[in-house]
Amino acid sequence: MAGQETGERIETLLDELAQQAGPEARDTADELVRSLVEFYGEGLARAVRLLGAAPQGADPLAVLTADELVSDLLILHDLHPEDTATRVGRALDKVRPYLGSHAGDVEVAGLDLEAREGPTLRLRLRGSCDGCPSSTQTVRWTIE
Template identity: 30%
Template sequence: MFIETETTPNPSSLKFLPGKTVMGSGTREFSTPEAAEASPLAQAIFDLGDVTNVFFGGDFITVTAAPGVSWTDLKPQVVAILLDHFVSEAPLFMPGSAGGISVPAEDESMLVEERDEDSDIIAQINELLETRVRPAVAGDGGDIQYRGYRDGIVHLQMQGACSGCPSSTATLKHGIEGLLKHYVPEVVEVRAA
């Protein structure tokens, strides 16, 4: 088995491609060692000690290194953990834990209360996010989660390599906001949740 790596726009993150499906559907982000306890793979990566985020996408894993950590030293350790996991066909999640979920329970407070009369606008926003934005963001080792729409403002959360990326604000403001404003005139602003 061979695991490819790709750089991401976030210099602290690397995208690892095992050549196999990681998540059958959805994505999952682990931003603390405690959250990683739900996945033996994420926990093993966090146990290296130099990791601040692990993100599972459809066919990739993005790992974010702690500030000041060299990928020269960390990359071979992460590759070894990934090889062990995929060769042994170990489960991705602990039995009984939630697998791929789009809005983890601990993040529900980040959702924006929506109005029924905005349902058509929300449907248009979600369609654009699914078809145009998410594939591009996944290519950079991350994901974007819709968190709500109210009074012309779309709330989105960046995940994976995108969550700490220096260019994430530009992506939200110049890329995604421009796209949404163009196709959905009711959108006046995009904010990070």
């Protein structure tokens, strides 16, 4: 769908929402659309800044994926050059020093990208971190 057609479709959907659910729902939906536009606008602005400031010969995808927001947008649209397992491994590497300082570790027990309820990652905490609620939450936040 072209940009103008998409904009018109959004406006039509917002009007339908206002008719079906009332003006308060329309106001909330308008705010949602503004927030999404702002979010994507910031992602695009960052991408332009990053690419403009990148050293000559730098890999553009490496430049873009080094930024958390741009990387998240690439993931959201299945455009990230690294697969899920690689990204999970990198996230676990970020949390391992914390876990290691508590005589613990984490390993992937399973990654099911085809699960009916959506991609499912199962982790196993090792050492003193096994069963520790704060370790579990730290790993969860890092991965998510």
